[in-house]
Structure formats: structure tokens, C-alpha cells
Amino acid sequence: MFNLFHLSLKLSGFPIANAQADFEKILAISEADYPDYLETKKREIVEFHLKNNPFYHNLVGKETFDNWNELPVLTKKDLQKPLKDRLSKGYSEKTVFVNKTSGSSGDPFVFAKDKEAHAFTWASIMYRFGWYGVDFNSSYQARFYGIPMDFIGYRKERLKDFLSKRYRFPIFDLSDTILDGVLEHFKTEKFNYINGYTSSIVLFGKYLQARNIILTDVCPTLKVCMVTSEMLFEEDKILLEKYLGIPVVNEYGASELDLIAFQHPNDEWQVNSETLFLEILDENNQPVPYGKKGKIVITSLYNKAHPFIRYEIGDIGILDEKSTLKKPILKKLIGRTSDVALLPSGKKSPGLTFYYVTKSIIEDDGNVKEFIVRQTKIDSFEIDYVSSVELTLEQTQEIEKAIAKYLEPGLHFTYNRKKVLERTKRGKLKQFQSNL
Incomplete structure (x- = not known):
């Protein structure tokens, strides 16, 4: 099979083959050895930024740190400064992956990842989607996402879609007439999976329900649906699984970080502990025990271009009592809904x-x-x-x-x-x- 998706990442300067090989090594670390590995990674990334990132060094206010819990918790407010003032030495806006977020929380800022860290993000996504038999090089995606409306932005996204084996349904108008057209596409194309914003896919699910259509009856190649960016309520999940005719997988992520948690086929919401370190903290920024709710705070273990160390994402969550450092399980996510x-x-x-x-x-x-x-x-x-x-x-x-x-x-x-x-x-x- 010709790996067009891999090739497009490689041509954009993202070392995907190395990232996948390194990712496999992390997966192979045993449960017993994982705490030591994690401590090493946490210390390495903080020491790197204290030494090479003046912005982070100023925030911490000293050269070294003794106690992880003394490190400041970053919010988007801290990061609302021109990007060039937040990059580590040796990185420039031209040599990193740059993107914009307003997140679902409405706090806008521009962020960066170094190319190795961004390749790691893709390795992590490919690994998790692989749980459901999705291969980015060969599986065909029906994508419910926004798209820039300006000519150049629009063409650029369509090209990216072509290279990534996906067809995009823009979500800015989801009236019945438009959804009639979406349904026609499912009748004529061999889609393998659906991916996109929860609320848009739920609107499509309700459209199918009103017509009593099961999507796999018209598109039997469909295997799975991944929803993202907004809360998936239990009743919506039941509706979707019935009218799409496939399992619906709940994804929790942040563009500035990575996939944060992904529903495993055994139904657990497994946290990505390979590229991220997730903490649940109380109001005083102290860790809470498993099973207690608190603020979700995340450290990106590999992003050297830009510090995301103890970064408060704006959501409240609970880690399951049976979590371990190697396999944390998100028991509940509280937040992220959209009208x-x-x-x-x-x-x-x-x-x-x-x-x-x-x-x-x-x-x-x-x-x-x-x-x-x-x-x-x-x-x-x-x-x-x-x-x-x-x-x-x-x-x-x-x-x-x-x-x-x-x-x-x-x-x-x-x-x-x-x-x-x-x-x-x-x-x-x-x-x-x-x-x-």
C-alpha cells in the first residue's frame, strides 16, 4: 500500500518513522519501570525549558526546581503573549509547527510544537485509532469539521484532506437539505470511519432518526465513529450507535497538546501517558487522590519548542481509582458542551x-x-x-x-x-x- 499520509507528514518535515519507533519503545516500558521513566521525562523537560526558554524561566523565577508541586500552573492567560517571546532558544516561527486555538473555552492564543513533538502527536493518534482497525494510509474518513472559506485556506484544507484520505463535510450549515447531500455521499463512497465534532455528528444522527435510516445500510464499509471537541452525552451516544450502526468512540484532546484520552475498545477512557503527564489538582494546585474531582492539568513531555508544563486546560475531571502512572483512566470529564x-x-x-x-x-x-x-x-x-x-x-x-x-x-x-x-x-x- 502506498503510504500517502506518511509521505505528506514526512514532506512537511515531521519525522514520523522515528516518532513511531520511539513511541513503540515507550509502550514497551513495563508497569514497574514506568514511574522512574516518567520522573526522568518530567525532570528533563522542565530542566530543558528552565535553561533554554527565558519566558518559562521568568515564570518559575529560578534556575532549578526541587519539588514538582512547586512549579507554577500555567493558564492560557500566561501564554497570551506574542509567540516569538515564548519560543525556546534555537527555535523560530519558521522551524516549528504553529497553530491557533480558541479552544472550546473561548480563550484564544497561538501555540507551537517542535516538529519532533508534532510527529509524536501523530504517532499517538495513529496508535489509538489503530485499536479500531483504522489505518491513516488506507482507511477513508468522512470528516465533519469546519473549513476556511477563503480561497487559499479552502484549497489548502482540501489538499490536506486528499493526502490524508478523508472527505470533509463543512459543518457551518447542517440544515436538512445539506444533510440530504451528506447522505447521498455515504451512499456512493466507501467510507471506513467518521471523525468530527460531536454536535455536528449528533445533528446528522437526529436527521437519520427522523427518516428511520441506519447509515450502515447505505454505507456497509463503515466500521467506527470518533467524536471530538465537545461533550458526548450518554443519550446521544445511544442514538448515534443505533442510527450510524457502528460503535461511537469518545475522544478528548487539545490541539495545543495531543490526544488526551481515548476510549479503549474495553470502554475505558484511557489517558495518553506516552506523550503527556495528566494531573488532577484542587483549588490550591495540590494533587487530589484518584477518584476525586479537580482541575485537569497537563504536561507535554516532548515539546521543546514551547513549554506546556503543568498547563491548566480549563476542564474538570476525575481519574479512576484503578489508574496507574502507566495506565491512567479518565473516569469522568465534566465540561465541554456546545449549543x-x-x-x-x-x-x-x-x-x-x-x-x-x-x-x-x-x-x-x-x-x-x-x-x-x-x-x-x-x-x-x-x-x-x-x-x-x-x-x-x-x-x-x-x-x-x-x-x-x-x-x-x-x-x-x-x-x-x-x-x-x-x-x-x-x-x-x-x-x-x-x-x-
Whole structure:
């Protein structure tokens, strides 16, 4: 089989073969030897950043550390500085993998991974998807994701999709007419698996339910569905498994880190302990025992370009009592839900659509710290934001232009600059809220 996906990673400068070989070595470390291995890796990555990353060195305030729990817990706020001021010595924006996130929490920032660390991320994804017989070089993916609407961005994503053996259904309009077309694709293409945003796939599941169609009846090559980026509720999982006709696998990840947890075929939500170290901390940033809930804080063990050390991701979770350092099990994830926007034309769009739209106001200078979008009427939205300087007329026009392109024209927006944004009881921002 011609490995087009591997080749595309290699051509982009990501040493995927080395990463996979190293990943296999980590998997082979025994349960007994794992705590020592992990301690070594944690110390190595912190010492590297204390020595080579002035930004991290300033945060910690000293050359060395004795106690892991004394290290600061980083939040997105700490990282809202121009990227060049956060990179380690020897790395530049041209030599690393750079991406943007607003996450599902509405805190935007630009992040980087060195190419080896990014290859590790792919090795970890390929390994876990392999549990379900998915091979990135040969399995064909039906992808429910956003896509940039500008000509160059759109073509670039479509090319990436081609190289990655996937067909993308843009999720900005999921009205019945569009879903009719999606269903036609499933009738004519031999898709092996579905991957994408939970809320979009659930909308498709409800569309199938209304028509009493089981997807595998029209597309028998389908084996599995992976949902990501938003909470999958139990009743939605039951609905999806019935109307897609395949197992639905829950994925929890963050673009700036990696896959964080992935549902194993035995149904446990296995944490990625190969490239990450996950802690559950209380309000005072102290570790809680297995079985107790707390903040999810993650260390990226291999990213040398940019420090993600004790990084608070904005979610609350519980590790299972039977967890070990080699095999931590996420018992419960609390958070990460997203509403659906209903528009005057009858379109339904997932709240995460605003993730793509609000990218147009996100700049690397870190001006906009946080934002939420609220739908107040069928045609009216409010954007509450926290920023160093007020958005200019030009910027708000840019947002509205992007929204007209992604969603539909004729929507009304008001912008409220705030000192702080209202949070949920869990201290999390809900990026999109519908008051309808």
C-alpha cells in the first residue's frame, strides 16, 4: 500500500518513522519501570525549558526546581503573549509547527510544537485509532469539521484532506437539505470511519432518526465513529450507535497538546501517558487522590519548542481509582458542551462554528483575551469580550463579513467590551450560548 499520509507528514518535515519507533519503545516500558521513566521525562523537560526558554524561566523565577508541586500552573492567560517571546532558544516561527486555538473555552492564543513533538502527536493518534482497525494510509474518513472559506485556506484544507484520505463535510450549515447531500455521499463512497465534532455528528444522527435510516445500510464499509471537541452525552451516544450502526468512540484532546484520552475498545477512557503527564489538582494546585474531582492539568513531555508544563486546560475531571502512572483512566470529564445556533433561514449551525468565525479577531498580539458569543434573538447575537484595547470598527466589520460568509448575511451583532466574563460554576467559559 502506498503510504500517502506518511509521505505528506514526512514532506512537511515531521519525522514520523522515528516518532513511531520511539513511541513503540515507550509502550514497551513495563508497569514497574514506568514511574522512574516518567520522573526522568518530567525532570528533563522542565530542566530543558528552565535553561533554554527565558519566558518559562521568568515564570518559575529560578534556575532549578526541587519539588514538582512547586512549579507554577500555567493558564492560557500566561501564554497570551506574542509567540516569538515564548519560543525556546534555537527555535523560530519558521522551524516549528504553529497553530491557533480558541479552544472550546473561548480563550484564544497561538501555540507551537517542535516538529519532533508534532510527529509524536501523530504517532499517538495513529496508535489509538489503530485499536479500531483504522489505518491513516488506507482507511477513508468522512470528516465533519469546519473549513476556511477563503480561497487559499479552502484549497489548502482540501489538499490536506486528499493526502490524508478523508472527505470533509463543512459543518457551518447542517440544515436538512445539506444533510440530504451528506447522505447521498455515504451512499456512493466507501467510507471506513467518521471523525468530527460531536454536535455536528449528533445533528446528522437526529436527521437519520427522523427518516428511520441506519447509515450502515447505505454505507456497509463503515466500521467506527470518533467524536471530538465537545461533550458526548450518554443519550446521544445511544442514538448515534443505533442510527450510524457502528460503535461511537469518545475522544478528548487539545490541539495545543495531543490526544488526551481515548476510549479503549474495553470502554475505558484511557489517558495518553506516552506523550503527556495528566494531573488532577484542587483549588490550591495540590494533587487530589484518584477518584476525586479537580482541575485537569497537563504536561507535554516532548515539546521543546514551547513549554506546556503543568498547563491548566480549563476542564474538570476525575481519574479512576484503578489508574496507574502507566495506565491512567479518565473516569469522568465534566465540561465541554456546545449549543446549536438556529438562524432566520432555517439553518442550524453548531456553536463551534463561531470558533472559526472568531479566528478573524484573534491576533498574535494577544489583545482579545476571551470572548463569548450569545444568541439573543433568531437574527441577533452579542459578542462579549475582554481585551487590552477596544475592537476597532474595521475589526468588527471583519467579524461580520466572516459571519456572513460562514453562516448567512443579515445577522445583527452588538459588541460588549467587559472587564471580566461570566463563567459557569466550574469556572469555565461557555464560548457560545443560545438564549432562544
